[in-house]
Amino acid sequence: MGRLDNKVAVITGGAKGIGQAIAIAFAKEGATVIAADMGDLEYTEKNVFGYKLNVTDVPGVQMFYDDVVAKYGKVDILVNNAGITRDAMTRKMTDDQWNAVIDVNLKGVFNMTRLFGPLMETNQYGSIINISSVVGLFGNIGQANYAATKAGVIGLTMTWAKEFARKGANVRVNAIAPGYIMTDILKTVPQELLDSFAKMTMLGRLGQPEEIADAAVFLASKESSYITGQTLNVNGGMRL
Structure with a gap:
């Protein structure tokens, strides 16, 4: 028996990295997984289904929601993982850099949850997991836009935990704040810089996407x- 047997899970940003690792972990635990992303989605797991989606496209998100509900009748788990970076020092950050990150990382989370959250409330059950970041807790030089969105995700998490359970529904909303995780983005970083990141941790190493996935399985x-x-x-x- 898997820990997520008979559950239907939607995961954004599911093409690679943390989102892909969560989708695979959920599938191994028995869930039917709909992995959504703008990129190509390639899975060998028979219970993971890919869906092309831009979370900033409101009509597209509505269509996605309608398709999922029509096919599965419910969604038990929503993981808001889709996110981007457009780094620059504040004095050099352009409107496009600011708006792009806000649209995907914050508005995209809102676009998904304002549909799936009420569905869970109606169904009296659900777990929403928002992927934040250590940067949302401590900030980071050159990432004002990213830090603002990931801090905002934590605020949304606490708000939705109150909203969707206020009438007695068993809907839980939590966030995961990963540290430095070895995704494709970090694989392009020079080794000496990666070593410096590792030294910032008590465990002396960087994390793996599967370790975030394990946390997501627990929360789901x-x-x-x-x-x-x-x-x-x-x-x-x-240690920041």
């Missing part, structure tokens, strides 16, 4: 049935 399963409105830091004990 009944093992976390009394946890809501929380941010789980998965960062190896970062």
Whole structure:
């Protein structure tokens, strides 16, 4: 028996990295997974289904929601993982850089949850997991736009934990704040810089996408049935 048997899960940003790792982990635990992304989605797992989606496209998100509900009748788990970076020092940051990150990382989370959250409330059950970041908690030089969105995601998490459960529905909303995780973005970073990142952690190493996926499985399963409105830091004990 898997921990997510008979559950339907939607994951944004599912083409690679953390989103892909979560989709695979959920599938192994028995869930039917709809992995949404603008990029190509390639999975060998028979219970993972890809869907091309831009979370900033409001009509597109509505169409996606309608298609999923028509096919599956419910969604038990929503993972808001889609995110981008457009880094620059504040004095050099352009409107396009600011707006692009706000649109995907914050508005995209809102676009998804304002549809799937009420559905879960109606169905009296659900787990929403928002992927934040250590940068949302501590900030980072050159990432004012990214930090603002990831801090905003934590605010949304606490708000939605109150909203969707206020009438007694068993809908939980939590966030995960990853530290430095070895995704494709970090694979392009020089090794000496990666080593410096690792030294910032108590465990002396960078994280793997699968370690974030393990945390997501926990928050999606009944093992976390009394946890809501929380941010789980998965960062190896970062010292910023």
